[in-house]
Amino acid sequence: MAETTYAIIETGGKQYRAEKGGNLVVERMADAEGAKVSLRPTMYFGDGNLIANGSDLEKVKVEAVVKEHVRGEKIRVFTYKAKKASSRRKGHRQALTKLEVTDVKLLSRKPAAKPEAPAKKRAAKPAATKPAAKKPAAKKPAAKKPAAKKPAAKKKPAAKKKPAAKK
Numbered sequence: 001m002a003e004t005t006y007a008i009i010e011t012g013g014k015q016y017r018a019e020k021g022g023n024l025v026v027e028r029m030a031d032a033e034g035a036k037v038s039l040r041p042t043m044y045f046g047d048g049n050l051i052a053n054g055s056d057l058e059k060v061k062v063e064a065v066v067k068e069h070v071r072g073e074k075i076r077v078f079t080y081k082a083k084k085a086s087s088r089r090k091g092h093r094q095a096l097t098k099l100e101v102t103d104v105k106l107l108s109r110k111p112a113a114k115p116e117a118p119a120k121k122r123a124a125k126p127a128a129t130k131p132a133a134k135k136p137a138a139k140k141p142a143a144k145k146p147a148a149k150k151p152a153a154k155k156k157p158a159a160k161k162k163p164a165a166k167k
Contacts, residue, residue, distance in 0.1 A: 005046030007062050007104050009039040018062055018101045028069060028095035035066050037099065046106060059107045064099040072096050 006019045012027030018039065031037055039062040044051040051057060072094035080087045 003046070003048070005104055007039075007041040007045070007060055008043040009062050010042050011039060015042060018064070018104055020101055020104045022101045023067070024064070024099045024101065025070075025096050026099060027097070029066065029097045029099075031066050031097075033066050033068055036102075037064050037066060038062070039064055039099075044104075044106060046104070049106065051106070059109065061103065061105050061107055062101065063103040064101045067098040067100050070096050070098060 004019060006017055008015050009018045010016075011029070014027070016024050016026065018024060029037065041057050041060040041062050042052075044057065044060040051060065075092045077090045077092065078087065
């Protein structure tokens, strides 16, 4: 019995089982059709090895090709409140991407760090110059005086309660 090699990958906040040659339908990805995509593994199983450790997962490589972008089945949502003459109908179609997994493998060592795009060089500031003297803060206008309070209105005397009748 041949042992299958697979990885559990995460994309779009969900996890999927990816096998070489398999197809996945995931939430819409920004990549164009035909583009190669590298997926983030959360677990790997193959050759009797089970890898779930974060540092060892850097050796796992899962690649896929974007086949097409599709929309999911329409879901109808109907809300109704009894005896209130209130009802509302809505529909939703999820944007999806079909992927074909091309490779699931365990590398012998961690892949080299990808070179980042050359960043724009910032102009170097002269180190020997003194910082500019701070200007004094602008003066704020004087605060307004609070308005005089109005005299309180006279209160009416409270009505007296009658004692309860005895039986």
